[in-house]
Amino acid sequence: MSHKEHKRDVFSSKFGIVAAAAGSAIGLGNIWRFPYLTGENGGAAFLFIYLFFVLALGVPVMLSEFIIGRKSQANFFGAFRKLAPGSGWPIIGIMGVAAAFMILAFYSVVSGWTLEYIVAAAGNYFADKSSEEIKVFYDTATGQSWRPIFFMLAFMAITAFIVKAGVQNGIEKACKMMMPLLFVIVLVLIGKSLSLEGASKGLKFLFQPDFSKVEGSTILNALGQAFFSLSLGMGAMATYGSYINKNESLGQSAIYTSLADTFFAVLVGLAIFPAVFAFGIEPSEGPGLVFVIFPGIFNQMVGGYFFAVIFFVLLAITALTSTISLLEVVVLYFVEELKMKRTVATWVAAGSISALGVLCAINSSIFGFFDSTSSNILLPMGGLLTVIFVGWVLGKTVVRNELEEDGRPAFYFRIFIPVIRFLAPLAIAIVFLNSIGLLKF
Ligand code: PHE
Numbered sequence: 001m002s003h004k005e006h007k008r009d010v011f012s013s014k015f016g017i018v019a020a021a022a023g024s025a026i027g028l029g030n031i032w033r034f035p036y037l038t039g040e041n042g043g044a045a046f047l048f049i050y051l052f053f054v055l056a057l058g059v060p061v062m063l064s065e066f067i068i069g070r071k072s073q074a075n076f077f078g079a080f081r082k083l084a085p086g087s088g089w090p091i092i093g094i095m096g097v098a099a100a101f102m103i104l105a106f107y108s109v110v111s112g113w114t115l116e117y118i119v120a121a122a123g124n125y126f127a128d129k130s131s132e133e134i135k136v137f138y139d140t141a142t143g144q145s146w147r148p149i150f151f152m153l154a155f156m157a158i159t160a161f162i163v164k165a166g167v168q169n170g171i172e173k174a175c176k177m178m179m180p181l182l183f184v185i186v187l188v189l190i191g192k193s194l195s196l197e198g199a200s201k202g203l204k205f206l207f208q209p210d211f212s213k214v215e216g217s218t219i220l221n222a223l224g225q226a227f228f229s230l231s232l233g234m235g236a237m238a239t240y241g242s243y244i245n246k247n248e249s250l251g252q253s254a255i256y257t258s259l260a261d262t263f264f265a266v267l268v269g270l271a272i273f274p275a276v277f278a279f280g281i282e283p284s285e286g287p288g289l290v291f292v293i294f295p296g297i298f299n300q301m302v303g304g305y306f307f308a309v310i311f312f313v314l315l316a317i318t319a320l321t322s323t324i325s326l327l328e329v330v331v332l333y334f335v336e337e338l339k340m341k342r343t344v345a346t347w348v349a350a351g352s353i354s355a356l357g358v359l360c361a362i363n364s365s366i367f368g369f370f371d372s373t374s375s376n377i378l379l380p381m382g383g384l385l386t387v388i389f390v391g392w393v394l395g396k397t398v399v400r401n402e403l404e405e406d407g408r409p410a411f412y413f414r415i416f417i418p419v420i421r422f423l424a425p426l427a428i429a430i431v432f433l434n435s436i437g438l439l440k441f
Helices: 014-025 028-041 044-072 076-083 089-120 132-142 146-163 169-194 199-207 217-229 236-241 250-278 289-299 304-335 342-362 364-394 394-404 413-435
Strands: none
Touching: 014 169, 014 236, 014 250, 014 304, 028 044, 028 089, 028 217, 028 250, 028 289, 028 304, 028 413, 044 076, 044 089, 044 199, 044 217, 044 236, 044 250, 044 364, 044 394, 044 413, 076 089, 076 236, 076 304, 089 146, 089 289, 089 304, 089 364, 132 146, 132 169, 132 289, 146 169, 146 304, 146 342, 169 199, 169 250, 169 304, 169 364, 199 250, 217 250, 217 304, 217 364, 217 413, 236 304, 250 289, 304 342, 342 364, 364 394, 364 413, 394 413
8 A cells, every 4th residue: 555545544533532642641650650750749839830731831732733643644753744844843753753662661661560460469469468568579570580571571562462453443442441440440549548547648748739849850840740641742642633533623632631631640649649648658659659559558448359450450451552652653653654564563663662671671770761861851842842833833824724613713722822832832941941951040
């Protein structure tokens, strides 16, 4: 099939779009990364800065990505080539594909841990274990051995099988089924967590801000997390945007997706912090927080065995809907730009990313380097260039057409243009330059 004949997949409904986009957004970033960043960055102060970034910057950047994707009907690199031929802009596309490589490399390692935890929970391994013993399990499961590598590869293989099958039949179906279920389970966990003695300290930590704890790095971490959690700045949303039907509202899709992701992050915080304080654990525990605390919570629950298994299955599935979106960025690039068949593209992408994944699994500094470089540098830079592109290069007419609802520009069109032309680029640039030390104020 030549490039022109290549028939593009389309999401089948609005619910399908939001389920898939929220499936990409909701993931380990909410359940694993958000709680430990909140813990390490002083609790509520971090949460409020994060919420501000989601609304003021996250939503406009997501909408910009949707516009780029749907207008171009192409992968993230091809999009810039089509929309700005002969310019340097496609470099953003290359950056995006590179970021997808790096994120998926370390993300699939953590996703692999979730598989290992499913096996352990299903074998009733955590029953009657003390928090010290659970910590030992965590250290072994994530330490330098064949185990994290094996489970990472298994997870990547599952991801590849789904991506290979296409957009509508893979991601869309899985997300539609799993997303609502996930909310229900988190609510059950919140109920249990809040009933523990000492839970109120956790609520205070999550909702009572102490702005004296805020440093430059807190702000950069909040910005990085907003981009990471909403899957922004590297073309995942642009890629999904290219599958959105012409008559769907992009604004609604962006708002619903961002709200679902943010609401879910807060719910997870509510499930985790009361328990963290009730167990007398330091909230700044770090990346292991969720994998050490949760098994402990289940031990306190009637029916804990059942909930532990279901929770880790669902944790794995939210991770899966995110890894699919990451792999899809690379696969669509391979299919459309390198003219590979979808199956070949999927295995080449999954294989080469797995090689990097192995490095992340055995070396925690490489892991940390990929994690912080992608979220704190590549994603904000990608987001910055994306809004500049949509605001200044794509032009008002194109944007107006994409934001049309019932034949008229949507009501937010007037605010959107100044936001992406001035406010968003300026805010992202200032936070970013200040945090990497190039600008002091
Ligand atoms: N948003 C996902 C999460 O929160 C991670 C992700 C980042 C997915 C970038 C795709 C692209 O877990």
